[in-house]
Amino acid sequence: MSINKQQDFGTPASDAQQTVTLEIDGFKVTAPVGTSIMRAAASIGIDIPKLCATDSIEPFGSCRLCVVQIEGGRGMPASCTTPVAEGLKISTQNQKLADVRRGVMELYISDHPLDCLTCSANGDCELQDMAGAVGLREVRYNPAGENHLGAVKDESNPYFSFDPSKCIVCSRCVRACEETQGTFALTIDGRGFDSKVSPSENQAFMDSECVSCGACVQACPTATLMEKSVIDHGQPEHAIVTTCAYCGVGCSFRAEMKGEQVIRMVPNKDGQANHGHSCVKGRFAFGYTTHKDRVTKPMIRASISDPWKEVSWEEAINHAASELKRIQQKYGKDSIGGITSSRCTNEEVYLMQKLIRAGFGNNNVDTCARVCHSPTGYGLKQTFGESSGTQDFDSVMEADVIMVIGANPTDGHPVFASLMKKRLRQAAKLIVADPRQIDLVRTPHIQADYHLKLRPSTNVALINALAYVIVTENLVDEDFVNARCDMESFSKWRTFIAQEQNSPEAAESITGVPAADVRAAARLYATAKNAAIYYGLGVTEHSQGSTTVIGIANLAMATGNLGRKGVGVNPLRGQNNVQGSCDMGSFPHEYPGYRHVANDDTRHLFEATWHTDLSPEPGLRIPNMFEAALDKTFMGLYVQGEDIAQSDPDTQHVHAALRSMECVIVQDLFLNETAKFAHVFFPGSSFLEKNGTFTNAERRISPVRKVMTPLAKYQDWEVTQMLANAMGYPMNYSHPSEIMAELASLTPTFAGVSYEKIDRLGSIQWPCNDEAPEGTPIMHKGEFMRDDGKGLFMLTGYVPTAEKVTPKFPLILTTGRILSQYNVGAQTRRTQNNVWHAEDILEIHPHDAEDRGINNQDWVGIKSRAGETVLRALVSERMQPGIVYTTFHFPESGANVITTDNSDWATNCPEYKVTAVQVTKVNQPSEWQKNYRAFSEDQLELLAQGRDGEEKETA
Amino acid sequence: MSHKIERLIKMANDISNFFNTETDKELAAEGVKKHLLRAWEPRMRHEIIAYYQQDGSGLSPLAKEAVKMLAAD
Known part of the structure; x- marks a missing residue:
């Protein structure tokens, strides 16, 4: 293992197809048109000195260190801003260039502290590297002259320090904030010698618009912007590529380590979801993994009013198994179940549902997608034939119109939001449908063309009104619909949607959105070359959530916005593994790959592999589990990584249900709210402590890699396996790759997925099988995934919610x-x-x-x-x-x-x-x-008592 | 009436409200029935059938029709 730094090519890659051939220092090189000379040189191992250039941002040509000479050309152009051309002969090293570079470096260093040995960037400083590269041996300028060495540090951000005395004003941070993040919080204030990096208007970072994404820190070539963790601990010595455990963007990171300690998380330039960008959570908020609140020993207790007792793993597992078996004996086979989490890996979720279906002998398994994107699963399965979004994230860069419905990407999916904002700054038009003025409506260099400020709960009326305009103004893509969709359903839908009650004018009194805006937005969406819909929980978390998802699918089909880049229906999944946990068969009625438990062929397939009979009946959903618990027919629950006591609606009802169960088993990093109602606690492992995979919102399966030893000894999948064995259902996996192999053997859309392939490709977007051996970035290209290959239109009548404002609740x-x-x-x-x-x-x-x-x-x-x-x-x-x-x-x-x-x-x-x-x-x-x-304080006291008891016994 | 049966009645009516847009009511009832079969755990189906057979007054006409079909299966 080594730190194995990622190569910096100096400027971004060109995506041109056409290439040119030129000669650099006597070596032939072929590069796409538009490539910089700097990048072309780097591609054959010739590193031209540079400071203001880095390949995540556009070249700037400011530092003049990268100058080259072109045969027959005049002067010394900057190689970062000069594109390649056919037949050029370029010299990157000669005496004249060396003299210029040394002169440039001398000027830089004349106003830079010479504290390299104690500097936090020592070992990772481009300025130091360049001084070495150009052979700087002396600085002739008077050190007593005017300088910036006394500039005051800004320590306001909790995660990084800003030391302007070390700044060379290369503007990489300013450009990263603009181009990569799209926040425009930084600028260069002043001119000439007075030039300095300024957050907002010379404010501290924390008082500026900075969102602490860290792109500036990553772009900084010196110690000016530096992670405080590096200042505290020094440079990392090895790096392991893994996947973020926060939102559904699923960013790829390099965990940069010192032994088993994470020094910093650096977004992976090769990450196919994030392309080297990150947000404040993924990059900086990993300290929880070693927080003092981590519970690292298994615990049991008879009642939730008893103190916890720390026990061995063996005792905890055996106790849990015997309790679950006792409850089944007393209340019946269907009296227990489990809840999986989108915060867990695919392999953990697969094992959980397998344990429940095969080990518990029922289908009482559900997942937190129940409370977020279950309507996405239902709506897209019904219409398109698959419970997933249709595009990859990069597709947004070819969208001409972007419609964001009930989503707040800059908060919920920040790294994808940066990409979307980049496209919006370039060219795309924007329609936002949201009751709130989310940041995207008006943000630097972006202004929504239409903000459809609808009343909550009226999504369906709005979507129907948009569809009404498309149908009645002849904006339907008839060719697409004829070729790709079920015509009977389309014809029925067209008749339904053209009814006057669906017109924007009729809907206005329901939605509050001016009819003229709806008409204009519908025209914009329907007439764009490429129009894409992005939506979030503002669509799904409604009494008509599934109807809205269906309505969105209808819109995309009617306008032919499916099956190619730049279009599609894109649910922005909330948590890192929402897509994956659903794919893995977490729903009570579906096996992995969204196949119903009543389907005999599918069930027999699983029965043969799992060597047991399986129930053909759907199990209980989470809210039904609560009802059954209160009814005393559901008495045992195994919850892995979820916190239903906090996240699920109607808390008092949930707490009452938890209190009424006889055995609640919680597996988590912390004594979370649900664990306060639990009888068995299995300490969990964080994403840094285990191997597995996460699947993000674009169906991308990415590797999660163990970078440190599990604090509680076992990875989570091992704990589930131990429980299964103790329950009498044997499991003998030695590595999560074997779990993935089993899943792939049982699930057609995952047939081609393996750890070996994920390692080789970096990540894989399912479906991945013989037809698509390297995965499927864009779905439904030739046909939809329904049995007959046709997209299905469904009727979406608006039904007002039962939750009405009244004088009492206005x-x-x-x-x-x-x-x-x-x-x-x-x-x-x-x-x-x-x-x-x-x-x-x-x-x-x-x-x-x-x-x-x-x-x-x-x-x-x-x-x-x-x-x-x-x-x-x-x-x-x-x-x-x-x-x-x-x-x-x-x-x-x-x-x-x-x-x-x-x-x-x-x-x-x-x-x-x-x-x-x-x-x-x-x-x-x-x-x-x-x-x-x-109650909560009592529970923490009961935890402390258990720990004290253990200490006394040990003493 | 228990909270639980009230909730099941509401769920059945909510499902029926979606399928009610379908003008062919036979098709609509079939849709509701299929949804109940597809998504409801057997205990829940038995309870709604029992409620329909004993009282049923809280169910919308379409939900009632669907539960009737479910009971007949």
Whole structure:
């Protein structure tokens, strides 16, 4: 193992097909048109000295270190900004060039501290490297002259330091912020000698618009912008490529290590999802993996009012198995089940569902996609024949119109948002359908062409109105529909959608969106060469979530926006492995590959491989498990990596269900909220402690690699295997690659997937089989994946939600996410990301605030028919009047105490986005909060008692 | 009425609301029935059938028709 630095070619690659051949230092080189001389040289191993160039950003030609001479040409052009041309003869090294470069370096070093030995960049400093490369031996300028050596450090960011005394004003950070991240937080302030890097208007980084993505830190060639972890610990000595454990973008990272300690996470330039970019979570927020709150010993207890007792793995596993068997004996085979998590690997999820189906003997397995993207699975399976998005992320770079519906990519999927913003700055038009003014609506150099500010819960009416315009204004792509779709369903849909009730004018009273805007947006979408839809939980988490997904699929089919680059239906999956956990057969009615348990052929296939009879009946979904628990027919639950006590709706109902079970087993990194109701705790392993794969929102299966020893000894899949064996169902895998091999042998869309191939290709987008041996970036190219190959149109009648505003509950609460925190916050709350968001707050429009006498920072009570909680208020015009908004990252906030049991008709995905509430000014926490705080403190005390007991016994 | 059966009735009615857009009501009822078979655990199906047979008044007409078909299977 070594640090094995990734080569920097100096300038981005050209994607031109045409090539030219030239000669550099006597060597022939062929490169695509548009390639810089610098890059062409680097491609044959000739490194031209450089400082202001790096291959993640466009060349700038400022440092003049990369000058070359061209035979027959004049002067010394910069090789970074000079493109290759046929027949050029280039010299990169001669005396004249050496003199110029040495002169340039001398000037740089004359205003740079000479503290190389104690500098944090020592061993990874391009300035130092270049001084060596050009043979700098002296600096003739008077060191007492005017300089910047006394410039003051900015330490405001928790993760990186900004030391302007070491800055060479190469602008790489400024350009990375613009081009790579698209935030434009940095600029060069002043002119000439006064030039300096300035966050916003000479503010500290933390006071600027900086989103702490770290692109500037990565781009910096010196120690000016440096990770504090490197300052503290020194340079890493080896690197292992792995995949981020946060959002559904699934960024590839190099975990740069010192022994078993992660020094920094650096986004992988070869990462096919992220191309070397990252966000504040992936790059910096990994400290939770070694946080003091990690529980690293198995624990058991008889009742949730007892102290925990630390026990051996063997005892914990045997106890759990005997409890599950006891419950099955007492209450029947179907009285136990399990919940998988999108925070776990594919292999862990596969094993969980196998344990439940084959070991428990029922199909009571469900996953957290139940509460996020289950409508995506249903809607896209019905219409297109496969439960997944249609494109790769890079496809967005060929979109001419981008429609974002109910998604907030800059917060939820920041690295993909940067790519999308790049395309929007280049050329694409933007339609945003969202009740809130998300950042994308107006951000530097981007302004949405249409912001369809609809009322929550009216997505279907809006989608139908868009479709109405397309149908009645003859904007249907008839050729596509005729060739690719089921014509009977299309004809029925066309008749339905053309009804007057679906017109933008009729819908306006429902959605609140001006009809003229809907008509204009529909025309823009339908007439674009390439139009792509991106959507998120603002689509799915509704009582008509599945209907909206179907409506979106109808729109894409009717306009022929499927089956090529630049188009498609793109669900932005919330968590890192939502796609994967669904693919792996986590739903109670579907085996891996979305095949129904009642299908005899499929079931027999699994029965033959798993050597047991399997139930042909669908099992319980998560909310049905809760109902059955309260009904005393579901009494044992194995939860891996999920925190249903915090994330699921109607918290009090969930807590009551958990309390009524006889054995709750939680496998997690921390004593999470669900574990406070548990009887067995299996300590989990973080993504840094195990091998496996994650599948991101573009169906990309990427490797997760173990970079440190599991703190609790075992990787999570090993624990599931031990439990299976103790239950009497044998499992004998020695490595997750064997689990993937079994899955591939059973699942046609994964038939060609193997660890060997993932290692070779970096990642694979399924379907991957004989027809597509290296995977499928764009789906449904020639035909859809339904049995007859045709896309199916479905009718999407608008049904108003049952959750209505009333005089008692006159506002609509909608919930969402923020950039710095992740889901239930178990990971990010245990990092310094809390400096950006230390509590959940309630955003409220100034009119609604004024009516209630509410000011910024006031405590406000939010009451729904399900419950009441108290948060601080933020008065904000991002909200429309009548709508309030909060996040759910902190358990004590109790955001889900308020959300109700309303859910999607097809999948029971909760209607998180619509809760009728009243908001009032208060001066103390709600009763629920007081009670829960007391309960939570008791539980932490019971944890501490268990640990004390262990210490005493040991003593 | 227990919370649980109320919830099942609501779920059945929600499913029926989707299929109700279909003008051919026989087809619509078949859609609801298939959905119940595809997605509902047997305990839930038995309970909604039992409710339909004893009372059924909370079910929408389409849901009632679908549960009737389910019971007849």
